[in-house]
Amino acid sequence: QKEVEQNSGPLSVPEGAIASLNCTYSDRGSQSFFWYRQYSGKSPELIMFIYSNGDKEDGRFTAQLNKASQYVSLLIRDSQPSDSATYLCAVIQRGSSYKLIFGSGTRLLVRP
Amino acid sequence: NAGVTQTPKFQVLKTGQSMTLQCAQDMNHNSMYWYRQDPGMGLRLIYYSASEGTTDKGEVPNGYNVSRLNKREFSLRLESAAPSQTSVYFCASSEAGTEYEQYFGPGTRLTVT
Numbered sequence: 001q002k003e004v005e006q007n008s009g010p011l012s013v014p015e016g017a018i019a020s021l022n023c024t025y026s027d028r029g030s031q032s033f034f035w036y037r038q039y040s041g042k043s044p045e046l047i048m049f050i051y052s053n054g055d056k057e058d059g060r061f062t063a064q065l066n067k068a069s070q071y072v073s074l075l076i077r078d079s080q081p082s083d084s085a086t087y088l089c090a091v092i093q094r095g096s097s098y099k100l101i102f103g104s105g106t107r108l109l110v111r112p
Numbered sequence: 113n114a115g116v117t118q119t120p121k122f123q124v125l126k127t128g129q130s131m132t133l134q135c136a137q138d139m140n141h142n143s144m145y146w147y148r149q150d151p152g153m154g155l156r157l158i159y160y161s162a163s164e165g166t167t168d169k170g171e172v173p174n175g176y177n178v179s180r181l182n183k184r185e186f187s188l189r190l191e192s193a194a195p196s197q198t199s200v201y202f203c204a205s206s207e208a209g210t211e212y213e214q215y216f217g218p219g220t221r222l223t224v225t
């Protein structure tokens with residue numbers, strides 16, 4: 001079992017809709033979770049992080065964490081074609097302060 | 113302020129050849145990283161450096177060596193390239209204390225034939 005799993009997609013949503021991206025992780029002791037966005041042919045960039053159960057909002061983005069069920073979600077409200085990218089979920093490896101374990105990413109396509 | 117720069121952008125090697133991928137950052141970050149990204153595999157850490165003169169193996173270090181030349185520069189060397197090392201290589205850096213917030217370079221696309 002991979003430590004961080006994501007559906008590869010593509011997830012296709014119409015412009016203006018809510019895009020919901022999901023990620024599950026295997027280590028129940030994981031504490032810190034991150035979402036990176038990667039445009040095609042470009043490098044990843046950090047867009048959200050969450051440590052506590054519940055929701056964390058930043059503009060059109062909401063990260064949701066459920067430690068009991070071991071999943072992390074990223075919601076994108078009012079999706080725009082410019083949101084079309086691959087979204088990488090990552091967790092800090094337990095016992096490390098720096099080792100990020102990345103999922104393989106979900107490709108999001110927002111249709112105009 | 114260029115952020116993280118990598119050279120070259122593209123490279124084709126024959127099996128057995130060697131090469132060094134260069135990385136430099138101008139953000140005065142202590143921590144630097146080398147990752148590889150393969151289709152369906154996500155980003156995998158090859159090596160990490162917490163500071164000048166220190167390095168630590170990541171998830172997939174075999175076949176690679178690194179050198180933290182100074183605070184700015186972190187190079188990755190392939191001594192004898194193999195087709196399995198065909199990948200996109202990213203260098204990243206971060207500040208001490210916020211290692212999760214990593215700033216990535218533009219990547220090097222390496223093909224080994």
